[in-house]
Ligand SMILES: Cc1cc2nc3c(=O)[nH]c(=O)nc-3n(C[C@H](O)[C@H](O)[C@H](O)COP(=O)(O)OP(=O)(O)OC[C@H]3O[C@@H](n4cnc5c(N)ncnc54)[C@H](O)[C@@H]3O)c2cc1C
């Protein structure tokens with residue numbers, strides 16, 4: 384079973400964010416991490432590989448400094464990494480991201496491609512659908528448990544009532560949500576081992592992608608302006624008195640705002 | 644070829660075949676924009692004719708519906724194929740989609756199929772100089788970005804909208820409804836082989852107007868009954884932090900935050916929740932936030948409208964009693 388996990392480098396949620404003059408994020412100014420959703424995809428892939436063998440490749444489209452982040456996934460246990468990076472990619476939109484990943488996937492042998500269900504910075508939840516469409520593959524998304532075998536993949540997708548068990552033939556695209564198991568933490572020996580693992584760097588030309596279709600100039604959308612949302616809330620602090628008085632206070636507060 | 648001025652809405656239905664609240668919010672917004680630009684507000688729904696009629700009551704003048712059962716059985720491919728063929732045939736200016744898992748799934752396939760521009764995670768949509776301008780909270784809400792389509796008016800633009808961004812407006816109109824068939828040759832790629840119900844149900848957090856959420860402060864599963872009662876009294880849903888989910892007190896479907904659901908109720912009551920950033924990003928845009936926490940230094944006490952410092956085990960039973968009493972009078 385050969386698995387590719389598409390992983391994105393994202394700015395750490397807990398860090399301060401700054402923008403460049405062209406309105407894109409100054410990614411150099413914030414520590415980068417593996418998109419937390421993708422860690423669940425990596426963990427899921429590791430478990431399948433441990434049970435069934437095969438090779439696990441991480442695929443990332445990102446800036447030149449992304450290898451450090453990819454190494455974290457290698458330290459979790461992935462076998463090799465591929466970074467698609469190119470100056471022309473700066474400012475690429477959703478379609479272009481899907482296009483470049485699809486082109487790269489054409490060069491990698493796989494039975495299964497796993498994604499996170501969304502990224503914490505763009506939060507689109509779109510890229511895997513674009514990739515699946517471009518490669519004409521079935522797509523199972525928003526699943527927190529998968530089984531592979533007999534040329535098929537089955538996943539448990541959250542539904543309005545509980546779960547839908549969805550099934551598709553391999554090769555397939557699957558997006559993972561938070562799983563019942565935690566992504567493993569890289570151990571020191573594995574961090575050392577990861578330094579020696581293969582990490583390829585591919586350009587747009589290497590994946591046969593048309594540079595005219597990607598980057599800021601080809602983007603279908605353009606950021607006009609950005610602002611820091613003002614934190615308009617004024618906090619009313621109320622130190623609880625006896626329970627009944629406190630309950631009345633809260634109920635009055637709700638009533639004053641017409642919430643009851 | 645320039646686009647028409649039409650605004651399309653791709654609606655999502657519930658298990659009873661009724662349009663979901665977010666889809667109705669989109670219908671109202673589409674009607675408002677259409678009135679401004681002189682285009683039509685058009686719906687697309689993979690479901691029964693009654694769903695199409697309901698969309699008309701919320702402002703759409705024309706609704707295409709596809710009742711083919713494959714839409715429900717295969718979730719993504721068939722509805723995306725229906726919408727793609729209607730987009731190709733009518734060349735609308737904008738297509739609004741719900742920012743739900745299914746809405747995103749459909750949008751991804753459409754963007755891949757037709758190579759269109761897409762704005763995701765949108766919380767506002769206005770027309771500026773005849774062009775669509777959207778607002779998107781970015782980077783965990785640290786920034787608010789305004790964005791436009793470089794292809795505005797030249798190719799349809801997809802707009803994926805978060806719940807609670809637009810008011811629900813029932814105009815009471817009637818739409819012309821028109822049945823459409825699933826495009827010939829749509830392949831079967833995925834099948835739902837089983838539907839499992841979650842014991843105790845799944846909260847509709849994305850669309851809830853009131854959420855009472857519990858965290859590690861609740862200390863065990865049984866104590867969730869305390870906030871379940873509050874939620875019932877307020878007509879709301881129960882939510883939870885990851886700490887509560889990881890402790891096995893409540894299923895993942897209840898989790899709010901970075902790796903759970905993003906919510907925007909009118910009232911968010913946080914009980915025994917610290918308000919760490921990964922939780923905050925999922926609920927910070929809620930209308931009124933009330934926190935009940937015995938530690939006045941907890942982060943949530945910095946971004947709540949009302950920060951009640953006290954023991955939840957004393958306060959919640961009294962609050963439930965008080966709410967029940969006020970309901971009776
Ligand atoms: C990658 C990643 C993703 C994450 N995603 C999410 C996510 O989606 N959602 C999420 O919620 N978290 C998420 N987290 C976890 C997050 O960082 C916090 O650990 C979590 O939100 C804490 O949950 P809590 O507030 O219930 O627990 P705690 O932080 O332990 O807070 C419990 C609070 O209860 C109060 N309390 C205790 N007893 C009482 C009492 N008797 N009366 C009143 N108050 C009391 C305490 O003062 C405390 O403030 C994520 C973390 C990571 C690293």
Ligand SMILES: Nc1ncnc2c1ncn2[C@@H]1O[C@H](COP(=O)(O)O)[C@@H](O)[C@H]1O
Pocket residue numbers: 389390391392418420421442443444445480484497498499500501502503505506507508509510511
């Ligand atoms: N630049 C990228 N490189 C590799 N994978 C990506 C990239 N962008 C998005 N993805 C994958 O697509 C998923 C959904 O991302 P998004 O559509 O941005 O929410 C992520 O969780 C990743 O698995």
